[in-house]
Amino acid sequence: MHAPTPKPERDVDAGIVDELPGELMIWVLIVSELLVFGAGLAAFMGVRISDPEGFAAARTHLDPALAGINTIVLITSGFLAARSLELRLAMKRTAARLHLFGAMALGCVFLAIKVQEYAAKVAEGISTETHPFFMFYYLLTGFHAAHVLAGIVVLGLVAWKDDPRTIETGTAFWHMVDLIWVLLFPVIYVLG
Amino acid sequence: MTLPSVTLAWIALLGLSAATVLVTTGGTGHFSPVLFGGLLLLLAFLKARIILARYLGLWQAPVWLSGFSWVIGFFCLLLLVLYVAPGFSP
Numbered sequence: 001m002h003a004p005t006p007k008p009e010r011d012v013d014a015g016i017v018d019e020l021p022g023e024l025m026i027w028v029l030i031v032s033e034l035l036v037f038g039a040g041l042a043a044f045m046g047v048r049i050s051d052p053e054g055f056a057a058a059r060t061h062l063d064p065a066l067a068g069i070n071t072i073v074l075i076t077s078g079f080l081a082a083r084s085l086e087l088r089l090a091m092k093r094t095a096a097r098l099h100l101f102g103a104m105a106l107g108c109v110f111l112a113i114k115v116q117e118y119a120a121k122v123a124e125g126i127s128t129e130t131h132p133f134f135m136f137y138y139l140l141t142g143f144h145a146a147h148v149l150a151g152i153v154v155l156g157l158v159a160w161k162d163d164p165r166t167i168e169t170g171t172a173f174w175h176m177v178d179l180i181w182v183l184l185f186p187v188i189y190v191l192g
Numbered sequence: 193m194t195l196p197s198v199t200l201a202w203i204a205l206l207g208l209s210a211a212t213v214l215v216t217t218g219g220t221g222h223f224s225p226v227l228f229g230g231l232l233l234l235l236a237f238l239k240a241r242i243i244l245a246r247y248l249g250l251w252q253a254p255v256w257l258s259g260f261s262w263v264i265g266f267f268c269l270l271l272l273v274l275y276v277a278p279g280f281s282p
Contacts, residue, residue, distance in 0.1 A: 016255060016256075019252070019253035019255065019256060020256055021249035021250065021252050021253065022249070030248075038267055041271065042267075042270060042274065045271055045274035045275060046274055048274070048275075048278070049274065049277050049278050052278040064216060068209065071209050072206065072209055075202065075205040075206070075209065075239075076202065078202075078243065078247050079198060079199070079202035079205075079247075081247075082198040082201075082202075082246070083196075083199075086196065168249075171247075172248055175247040175248045176248075178243055178247065179240055179243045179244065179248075182236055182239040182240055182243065183236055183240060183268075185236070186212065186232040186233065186235070186236050187236075187271060190216050191229055191232060191233075191271070191275050
């Protein structure tokens with residue numbers, strides 16, 4: 001039996017940060033985004049304290065079923081993105097790319113549902129000035145949708161430049177979008 | 193043959209999403225506000241933890257997974273307190 005290989009000096013010094021999978025900077029981004037959306041959601045629930053009836057009445061204009069479908073769409077998209085990395089690591093490049101394209105397509109489905117949702121609100125004459133609920137609704141879900149759009153572009157780029165490290169970083173961005181949605185959905189669409 | 197952990201994570205996320213639909217359909221008519229909000233936020237927390245662990249790969253870094261879990265757990269608790277706060281207003 002071989003003796004364990006001593007860890008290089010650099011690894012010992014780097015410590016806990018080196019345990020993070022993937023690029024450090026994507027984790028900095030993930031934490032930053034969680035803080036921004038977290039502050040937004042906490043502010044939303046904080047403002048609701050002063051007018052719970054108004055918030056409940058405003059929420060009846062939302063469609064939680066559509067948002068629920070979008071949850072399924074996004075977590076399935078995340079699954080395809082996660083599988084793409086596993087496939088790329090197994091040297092199955094074509095399959096990995098197809099999974100990334102599938103994840104992008106589901107991202108487009110998410111956005112199409114979101115556009116339909118916004119169109120319904122606009123048709124009802126609901127704007128950011130209708131009620132504070134809708135200011136937060138448009139701000140938080142709109143900012144999230146912008147991240148979905150950016151994520152689709154990122155997935156396209158990593159499908160093109162498909163080395164494993166790039167795919168790991170690009171799909172981590174996509175999972176961050178997924179992570180934010182599972183926290184945003186119950187707060188805005190059900191509890192608000 | 194065992195399913196890859198990512199596939200199991202996806203199935204678990206689908207199950208938790210179905211549970212969210214069930215709780216939402218039940219609404220506050222079946223549950224007290226604390227239980228209703230608590231269940232929904234617990235389901236959200238569990239989904240977030242699965243995404244962190246399996247999709248983002250933090251199962252490889254238990255210390256970080258634990259750290260993220262504590263922070264998101266406390267955040268969900270804060271949201272629950274804010275959700276039930278109007279019921280305690282004078």
